[in-house]
Amino acid sequence: MSAIAGARDRRTTAPLPPLGSSWSTVRRVVEHRALQYRRTFRASIFGSFGIPVLFLTAMGFGLGGYVDRSQDAVLHGLTYLQFLAPGLLAATVMQTGSFEASFPILGGLQWNKVFHAMFATPIQPSDIVFGNVIWIALRLALVGAVFAFVIVLFGASRSALVVLAVPCAVLTGLAFATPMMAFTATQRTPDRFATLFRFGVTPLFLFSGTFFPIESLPSFLQPVAWLSPLWHGVDLCRQLMLGTVGDTPLLAVIHALVLITITVIGVAVAMRTVEARLVKG
């Protein structure tokens, strides 16, 4: 019965935790999410395949059939499927990222309070933030990789750089997930999530060059696309998958920098809001 105190065995005593986040503490948070995920793994993988197949079939072939017949000059000789695929990749990963940073995080803070349970151990709020960001990045990488695989199967990618489009889509997802996590930590109910998805995520999904080039928007609206993090992600993925990234390398770098900046700020704010929330109880 040594686990029940009394005889403390020094060899098996928990190591003294470091002060400050380190991989050794962060990984425990990732491990927790992975353990939870084991139960929903199958359904989740199935969904990851289902979404791209459905979207690419319906929009790429169905809608694309009409678009391609109209010989639209804006598409510069691409099929609609080729144009759409990278946009959908970035946008889907963005949606997954936003979702993963809303309900599951609120759950840990409010419903079953597992983050509070962690906070009673050597795990620190910063570990919880980093661990969840890493976990979300892994989830997004899986979703993105499956999506890219389906795109390749559909013959909708024109460049081997599609491989790089996956990490760029993940970065896009994180640029949404980290501010979302910061926001979630300030909430006690999911009431505002619906509003945020309806008036934030969905309009961005529609108007960030995902389904049509932003050049088709009225000219006064086009600069607005620059404010949309999703547009940066969509355009970056598109340049990579169409193999045109070499034409405007500076633009690609700017896209990446914008996404990285948002992610870093998101993490920094989330560290504060998550800690404040855990301390509040």
Add this chain to the structure above:
Amino acid sequence: MSETNVAASGASVEPSQPRPTAEPAARRGPGADAAPLIHARKLTKRFGEFTAVDGVDFDVQPGEAFGFLGPNGAGKTSTMRMIGCTSPISDGELSVLDMNPRRDGPRIRARLGVVPQHDTLDNELTVRENLLIYGRYFGLPREECARRADELLDFVQLSDRGKDLVEPLSGGMKRRLTIARSLINEPDLMLLDEPTTGLDPQARHLLWDRLYRLKQRGVTLVLTTHYMDEAEQLCDRLVVMDKAKIVAEGSPRQLIERYSTKEVAEFRFAPGIQETLDGQFDGLAERIERLPDRVLLYADDGEDVVASARSRGLHPETVLVRRSTLEDVFLRLTGRSLIE
């Protein structure tokens, strides 16, 4: 025990280890040879303008079971969370396991076993997985987590539920699982916030039995409760908290001796009668408390009081003579009942 830790706590590290068989330090008299595991002076917690804990002083010695007894909102949880290093102190001094919660939070938490007031179990995992992952939070190797998990499931009598999800467990089972979970790191100090609130009597007794066994093994227990029977059963020493302050301190027996009489006679009258009896109880007992539903007469011999009341022509519907409890102490100190 790493070098930093030894350096920080000096020679007092050794005595603070729980002893399996030796008599708990507390029984040998406070401050005999060991530094207190918890030392608080003028400890204060404020939420904005509101003061939830108002300058409390207390020490917890190795091996003792120490209780915070108080009604809702007294500041018990706020105090426990400061000790548990999840809520920074607003003012005063606090040291836990000879470390400073402000600076050494994660190191202190590594040696605590915390049972929070509200369960924080992971409903998406099984009973056993809850223990395994919790052990991992402390950085224990997987095989060690597995070994301890099985042992602890046995200890809290949940071995047959290991593979079940947590969700459908009864309240008492969840509480037992939370206690098992808090023991996975072999803590030097357990913090139990209302371990049995909301449980039926049978579930409470089972929990008390487990906690009693831990105490027998020399584990230092700090618990909060608003049940006086729980405090009497488990605590070597306790403080009574009311409105953010400590109003009394001592062993259950000392508190009863100091603030109450040996016995109490409880009179209940038919509805409407009690209000007509003003002045009729004067001089019958050392102290008289008139509650809305009954009259409490405090005296060293309760039967004596009953006899003299009868001879005065008082005819309560029911009469109960009992020993004083902590409930009476609380009533005396605050003028209110513990559970409203």
